[in-house]
Amino acid sequence: MHLSALQVSLALAQTAPPFGQCGGQGWTGATTCESGWSCVVSNPYYSQCLQGSGGSSGTSTSTASPPSLTGIAVTAPTTPPSKDTGMLPALGWNGWNAYGCSISDAKVLAAANDFISLGLKDAGYEYINIDDCWPLMERDPTTHEIVPDPSKFPNGISGVAAEVHALGLKLGIYSDAGTATCAGYPGSLGMESLDAATFSSWGVDYLKYDNCNVPGNWTDSSNPQDGDWYNSNSAIRYRQMGAALAEQSRPFQYDLCIWGTAEVWEWGARVGHSWRMSGDSSPSWSYLTEIIGINVQYLSFVDFYAHNDMDMMEIGNGGLTVQEQRTHFAAWIFMKSPILLGTDLSALNSTQVSIITNPELLAFHQDATIGTPATPFSASASMPTTSPPEYYSGASSAGVHVFIINTSSAAATKTFTFANVPGLTGSGPFVVHDMWAGEDLKWNVFSVSKLFCYRG
Numbered sequence: 087m088h089l090s091a092l093q094v095s096l097a098l099a100q101t102a103p104p105f106g107q108c109g110g111q112g113w114t115g116a117t118t119c120e121s122g123w124s125c126v127v128s129n130p131y132y133s134q135c136l137q138g139s140g141g142s143s144g145t146s147t148s149t150a151s152p153p154s155l156t157g158i159a160v161t162a163p164t165t166p167p168s169k170d171t172g173m174l175p176a177l178g179w180n181g182w183n184a185y186g187c188s189i190s191d192a193k194v195l196a197a198a199n200d201f202i203s204l205g206l207k208d209a210g211y212e213y214i215n216i217d218d219c220w221p222l223m224e225r226d227p228t229t230h231e232i233v234p235d236p237s238k239f240p241n242g243i244s245g246v247a248a249e250v251h252a253l254g255l256k257l258g259i260y261s262d263a264g265t266a267t268c269a270g271y272p273g274s275l276g277m278e279s280l281d282a283a284t285f286s287s288w289g290v291d292y293l294k295y296d297n298c299n300v301p302g303n304w305t306d307s308s309n310p311q312d313g314d315w316y317n318s319n320s321a322i323r324y325r326q327m328g329a330a331l332a333e334q335s336r337p338f339q340y341d342l343c344i345w346g347t348a349e350v351w352e353w354g355a356r357v358g359h360s361w362r363m364s365g366d367s368s369p370s371w372s373y374l375t376e377i378i379g380i381n382v383q384y385l386s387f388v389d390f391y392a393h394n395d396m397d398m399m400e401i402g403n404g405g406l407t408v409q410e411q412r413t414h415f416a417a418w419i420f421m422k423s424p425i426l427l428g429t430d431l432s433a434l435n436s437t438q439v440s441i442i443t444n445p446e447l448l449a450f451h452q453d454a455t456i457g458t459p460a461t462p463f464s465a466s467a468s469m470p471t472t473s474p475p476e477y478y479s480g481a482s483s484a485g486v487h488v489f490i491i492n493t494s495s496a497a498a499t500k501t502f503t504f505a506n507v508p509g510l511t512g513s514g515p516f517v518v519h520d521m522w523a524g525e526d527l528k529w530n531v532f533s534v535s536k537l538f539c540y541r542g
């Protein structure tokens with residue numbers, strides 16, 4: 087893949103949108119805000135663009151606290167996540183990377199209809215997810231429920247859910263394990279039971295639960311006393327919502343948007359179905375290689391009902407060459423991350439649509455008999471190890487798969503020795519199958535075992 091100098095300088099010159107992320111550990115996106123907004127540190131993992139300078143006065147994040155903190159912290163529930171959903175990594179769409187706070191009923195339903203017209207639903211895509219900024223700034227003063235913004239969602243969230251369900255798809259919503267969301271809308275900390283019941287009554291199927299605006303006494307400054315991060319304040323905030331979701335009649339798929347903090351991979355599967363491994367994605371090759379490099383260290387935690395979330399997709403958002411978009415998709419596939427497309431789907435061209443609907447890659451991702459991801463192997467004894475690794479292999483019900491990515495800054499020839507591929511037994515001969523082209527490579531004749539080869 088080739089990233090030109092021009093694209094690099096454009097990426098650096100970009101500004102983060104209002105309420106967007108502009109810094110934090112591992113952040114490779116824009117670090118400056120639009121005029122009138124400034125980048126304010128929220129914690130070591132997250133800085134965001136807030137209005138004005140300083141960000142501490144007159145911003146929308148200073149919303150009133152919920153009426154009462156009726157949380158169930160004292161009992162620290164241990165309710166496991168539903169087994170009726172979330173066995174396989176989610177396939178869907180989320181509006182944030184495309185629209186940020188400018189979300190609406192029309193944009194959500196357009197994405198749902200694009201799922202049908204572009205063949206995404208047929209390829210297995212299912213979730214249409216709404217991110218931040220969907221409600222009014224204040225809860226209902228009487229019921230204390232979060233209220234959908236009628237200017238964005240004139241038929242409420244229940245109205246969108248009904249239309250999304252009528253298309254045979256599922257609807258996701260967003261809230262936050264703090265007193266306010268990242269953009270300053272009502273958070274669910276202390277209001278978990280009410281909010282989970284509200285989301286369920288609307289017909290919601292998926293919750294992305296963010297980590298902004300956490301009161302000081304709910305954060306973790308060091309290891310929890312017993313050394314188990316499941317018992318950290320962070321985990322307990324997510325456990326409270328998990329227990330509230332489990333009480334609802336609808337099964338919820340539950341994504342812990344905890345930015346790779348509190349060693350979430352250790353306990354995430356006891357609380358939800360997937361968990362974010364980093365801050366927000368950005369449409370840059372540097373983000374892709376960075377998150378691949380982070381995630382590769384934690385692949386042993388991935389299996390059925392347990393998925394490291396590498397964040398929403400950037401295909402279609404510029405800044406990435408076709409090869410880089412292919413690598414982006416393939417890496418989320420072979421690491422079995424949720425894949426939530428993050429763009430205006432109607433603007434994707436045929437090359438991009440064929441990347442995101444590649445049937446053989448999706449079959450690996452959605453394999454119902456083997457839940458583990460591909461993991462790195464050394465291509466040959468003399469091969470130097472790279473960071474992130476470039477050679478991965480994994481088992482699937484269709485055979486052994488090999489995935490090769492190119493993370494170098496120069497064109498490269500990639501070679502490997504069959505004997506070094508874990509799971510390939512015997513001395514061959516093997517059939518090499520190109521998953522992008524969907525065909526066997528011509529120079530192979532005999533089939534003993536199938537080797538699926540991804541060429542990036």
Ligand SMILES: *[C@@H]1O[C@H](CO)[C@@H](O)[C@H](O)[C@H]1NC(C)=O
Pocket residue numbers: 087088089409492493494495496497498499542
């Ligand atoms: C490997 O990636 C670099 C950087 O994107 C690119 O210049 C090079 O052409 C790529 N090589 C191959 C074989 O794709």
Ligand SMILES: *[C@@H]1O[C@H](CO)[C@@H](O)[C@H](O)[C@H]1NC(C)=O
Pocket residue numbers: 155159301303304319
């Ligand atoms: C933080 O303080 C609030 C308000 O006093 C209280 O309800 C909550 O239980 C505290 N959280 C923790 C983890 O101690």
Ligand SMILES: *[C@@H]1O[C@H](CO)[C@@H](O)[C@H](O)[C@H]1NC(C)=O
Pocket residue numbers: 406407408435436437438
């Ligand atoms: C689709 O867009 C990519 C850029 O993202 C471009 O390189 C490619 O040639 C386009 N394909 C078609 C068929 O227009």
